[in-house]
Amino acid sequence: MTSFSKSTGMMKNLSSTATPVAAKRTHHAPPPASAGQQDTWLLEPTEDLRARISNLEFWYGDGTQAIQQLSMPLVDKRVTALIGPSGCGKSTFLRCLNRMHDLYKGVKYAGEITLMPENVNLIELDPMAVRLRVGMVFQKPNPFPKTIYENTIAGLRIRGIKKRAVLDEMAEKSLRQAALWDEVKDRLHQSALSLSGGQQQRLCIARALAVQPDILLLDEPTSALDPIATARIEDLLNELEGQVTILMVTHNMQQAARISNYTAYMYMGQLVEFNETDALFTRPKCQRTEDYISGRFG
């Protein structure tokens, strides 16, 4: 099946040559008469893109196909939320974008993840080269058992940066960006494990930001945190809008509504709907999206 909106004949032939044709579409697809008429819906954003995913498929080593025919744009310097029921493949999709799956044996990709503006297919790049540009923050905070300072600059060390002044400057800058500086500036050389869970997660975000990634992936970054820590991280993501391209998985639809510009709804390894966040939550184009966001299932 195609991953594009079925009602518009114009899009029917897109799946094989998604990039060139889709790039021409600058207007939103015509809205349907009422919700629930569509099987899938894909908005074509008017803003610049950072990446375009076309017909992505992914198989785990045991042969399970976890992603099928997934296509969607990733808008430059905006926050995109990824929602969907548990097990629908959100994490799997996210981990395709930094090739984390390549750590494990027997995985297989198909399709394209085209990075803009260079127009290179991320799936054909060396996984390490990809990870140098695409950062990731995990569901559970995972600081290294080292000092706060060493954690913040870990990515810079990996890139071979040794100048103390540069490291110090970047450490402060990214800790400030992650709204953690005031809390840790007096204890930079204490173990990161002495921080609270919320602070650890912000440290992980600082660690990811320190290397100035093109794209930042976040997999349910606040699901292990209390409401106050969550609010701080949401504020931080709001501030990062306009600076970094962010793709974030969340189970919390209020959170998606609060911080994202665009939202993608996934179901069973496929993309159901991609739209501006307001539109997706107030006027979902697909019945399945409406069922999910109104809590009728999932």
Place this chain on the structure above:
Amino acid sequence: MATLNQTISDAQAHASLVRRNKNQDILIAGLGMLILVIAISTLLAMFLDLFITGLPRLQDPDFYLNFPSRKAEEAGILSAWVGTILVMIVTACISVPLGIAAGVYLEEYAGSNWVTDLIEINVTNLAGVPSIVYGLLALGLFIYAFGMSETVLVAGLVLSLLILPVIIVSTREAIRSIPEAYKEAAIGLGADQWQTTYSYILPAARPGIITGAIVGLSRAIGETAPLITIGALTYIAFLPNAPVSGDFPFINFDWVTSPFTVMPIQMFSWVSRPQAEFQINAAAAGVVLMVLTLMMNAIAIYIRYKVRRTD
């Protein structure tokens, strides 16, 4: 069904359940305590016995500074303790880096194919091979085939072979116990496999690796059979050349190729003497050997503490 519901909701049944579980806890704790007391007191009794028997010699400074002698009251352990320390240095320098490297390779780099499986099975089994077999192997390989003589170096090689499996297996266990999340965090930052292993996995696995190395070295320090098999002498009345000297180039490695004896061999040779005075010497040497082993452990604990603090 009725009885089940009754059991589940009946307060009296709950009370007796709690009592039973508590009794069980007390029983297990008591049993564990008993076993611990038996084990520790046996060890302590043995050590005290050795200590009391050996005390006359232990108090005599000459005991530590004399070479072996036919007269029990003049015989000392100088060549033995120096030999033990030298052999342990060589053993540690060979087995620890090799063992860690092999463990890292098997755990992080080797693909899973039949060669790896074969190596794995062999390594695990080698840990259980009697030490005298290693002695025979070394005799055939190092002494006869390579034409080496019974030197500190060969002793270090044999003991390294003997404890390599222990170090390899414990390195692998230690690496395997590091959560995948560390690895993914490092890889996710763009680290290559070596950076990930060296800068993030190995430091986190260090306590387990050091423990494995100490268990191995503690085994090596007490070994007699393989060293006697390769022809270690029981009577050495000289010391190897000192590694540091006043003449250029100041440092030399002559000691590596020097004949040697070690503490357990010295003990063994004294124990097999008929005269009672030599039994005193043997007991005193036993105490010194135990103290050497404890010192080695203390150094390891210090290293562990030190590296943890500088993280």
